[in-house]
Amino acid sequence: xxxxxxxxVFTLVLxxxxxxxxxxxxxxxxxxxxxxxxxxxxxIDESFKINADAESCGGKEKVxxxxxFKSENTDIAVVDSEGSVTGKSTGNTRIAVSxx
Numbered sequence: 882x883x884x885x886x887x888x889x890v891f892t893l894v895l896x897x898x899x900x901x902x903x904x905x906x907x908x909x910x911x912x913x914x915x916x917x918x919x920x921x922x923x924x925i926d927e928s929f930k931i932n933a934d935a936e937s938c939g940g941k942e943k944v945x946x947x948x949x950f951k952s953e954n955t956d957i958a959v960v961d962s963e964g965s966v967t968g969k970s971t972g973n974t975r976i977a978v979s980x981x
Contacts, residue, residue: 912937912944916978923958923968931964933978947981 914935921929935946950960954974960966966976 912946913940914946914980921966923966925968925970928965928967931960931966931976931978933964935980949979949981951977951979953977 912935914933917932918929923929931950933946933948935944936942937944948964950962950964950966952958952960952966952974953976954972955969957970957972957974958966958968958976960976964978
């Protein structure tokens, strides 16, 4: 009785493995990214966070990316490494967002 069970177990495992290997999706489409907001007015000492995300496979897969943020004029607004922007004085400036 024991000899009959072993071949059945091996057959089941061999039938499942090909299906599992087919679950791996290897997408090679270009990377796309989204940054928001594209424009924002804030008060002195007010803060907001820049939302940045990257994806591939036509938006089906999220991709981890190291984002870098830099204020064009730190007298007007500063930005930290996490994308949190704080207003410092009256004026206009731009925040550069880049991928590392």
